[in-house]
Amino acid sequence: xxxxxxxxxxxxxxxxxxxxxxxxxxxxxxxxxxxxxxxxxxxxxxxxxxxxxxxxxxxxxxxxxxxxxxxxxxxxxxxxxxxxxxxxxxxxxxxxxxxxxxxxxxxxxxxxxxxxxxx
Numbered sequence: 253x254x255x256x257x258x259x260x261x262x263x264x265x266x267x268x269x270x271x272x273x274x275x276x277x278x279x280x281x282x283x284x285x286x287x288x289x290x291x292x293x294x295x296x297x298x299x300x301x302x303x304x305x306x307x308x309x310x311x312x313x314x315x316x317x318x319x320x321x322x323x324x325x326x327x328x329x330x331x332x333x334x335x336x337x338x339x340x341x342x343x344x345x346x347x348x349x350x351x352x353x354x355x356x357x358x359x360x361x362x363x364x365x366x367x368x369x370x371x
Contacts, residue, residue, distance in 0.1 A: 253278060255332035260306050260314045263328030273303040276310060279330055282340040283313050290344030291320025
């Protein structure tokens, strides 16, 4: 699943992006699958897709998702392979890298007292 071009409208100029029909439908489907609490549309996006023109409802849904997931950004569009697209693919859930705590002590050092000079 990937986009061929940007979907939405530029937040600063209001200019429409490429908005390929199949790209719009993918964004709509993903936003509809994401709960409102995560910035999604939760099944509320409907209507006809017009190639080259993102509907007002779609543009507002993209902005709501962006405001929730990327506060202060307000680009107004979804980039192919961009951060918003990837977040939509994850269902609006932030993916974290696993954190491994380094092993500072082992069985040979167990029970011994260390001060700053010996570490």
